[in-house]
Amino acid sequence: MQKPQGLSYEEIRKTILEKIPAEVGITRIEFEGPRLAIYTQKPETLIEQSHIVGEIAGIIKKRIVVRS
Template structure:
């Protein structure tokens, strides 16, 4: 007995970038899309938008059948020193 599997048509690789760009709203402020092995990395200046509207990424994953990683644009990241200061302030003080 053979099972009839419903298979969605996966877009070819060149069209994946276009599919992603069409699916993501401008509010996400996507700056770059890169292939990282089996994953696709999406760089954004507004990661909060994609966190609050996670259905955008979920829908894309279902269409393109690839894992997606959301990364922040380098220009909005804190420096290592600033991050270290924030972490020190958050840690409980020892008696």
């Protein structure tokens, strides 16, 4: 049996939690069609450090939307 292509939800979640600083305060992570929405308490922190979001998007191969 072949492994499905792409990362599982758990792998994606783990990657996000490892890369994003704790002070951002992630409240939830949801798939929204082809995008991944990351809900945070402090989205401005991720906007200031946009390289983090870009790095995650490259790893998981999905577009990311940051919301509060």
